[in-house]
Amino acid sequence: MSRLLNTLLRLFLIAILVAGLIAIWEQIRGSDMMSRFRRGDVTTQRAVLKEVTALGKLELVSYTFKDIVEHEQVNTFLPNANAVLIVEGQATGCVDLTRIKAEDIQTAGDSIIIQLPKPELCSWKINHDRSRVYDTRFSFLDQSQLVSDAYKEAERQIRQSALSGGILDQTRQNADRILKPLLERISGRKVRLTFQS
Template sequence: MQILMRYIRVLLIIGIIVFSIFLWEKFKNINPFAVKDIQTTHNMVLKEMSVLGKLELANFAFRDIVEQELVREYLPNPKAILIVQGEAIGCIDLTKIKPDDIATNGDTLIVHLPDPELCSYKIDHHKSKIYDTEYAFMNEQSLMNEAYSRAESKIKESALEMGILDQTKKNAELVLKPLLENISGKKVVLQYRMKATLSRPK
């Protein structure tokens, strides 16, 4: 009986050893503490861009000679000639960037920027002046207001025709890209959405 019990104990020990070896071989390559993937979020980049807000990247200066005339039925037409100076500014509103707009691919940071905007276009009244007037008298103020209003609209139209939005994109590569590379420590690729937008003039 004792011999039988010893034999059973030996078999049990051998079985435990064999089972332990089997478990070791099967799971030796599994490390519960191993890192499967590394995910990094770039909140610092996003916060830095949000702080910058609307980043002005292109400034077009304009000088225009405006001839304005109010047509009357009987009296002579009031006329004015103005030398108008103004500017149009192209910018990118970095506050519109969301976390999904920033992605990483190895050592490259990909940033999807919002469309460039014509963020302002305006007359510089300090540099503009009235060159000449005729028959203005009581109508001088309305004559000037209309002339400046049309000149301001012309600045907007000319800025878009002259490619201020495309220039804003080009300047972003020169200004914004190096800034983001310095912040993130990665190579930066800037991408844009398909359609540009205009904000209301200031």
């Protein structure tokens, strides 16, 4: 009987010793103590040019949004997982000048009439440097997927907010405000801008 107690006592002490060593190792690993033993980092990169694209989109307006996004992942058996993000994003309105053809430019007396392509939302994105995860709840299995889905939803909302916020109308106004005086100075004529529908 005493032999069994001695064995159990030894196992218990070994378990406490192992748990203590693990705790100490985690403390050392999390602190800067291990950085004394590192010489530095070496990163190797080999970038390959994949594609060259000619751009002709004239960016005329940029909207910046700050938003709080709550995303819920509905589960069957587990409680629904939630992520709350504080997001900053940007949307840009532009006109694609590469789509202007010779027949889109007409003269009438001392005036030039230019028909521009309709304004478009040329980009919308989340600024990840200025965004952060505020809170997650019940993300037992895959927190990274929950946060990734929340960011995708936030990006979709940035696009929708820009469109409903009148970014295309503002692009039209800015094209008239910026391009018209420039073209009048260059041509020496009155310029009227219209847009394709």
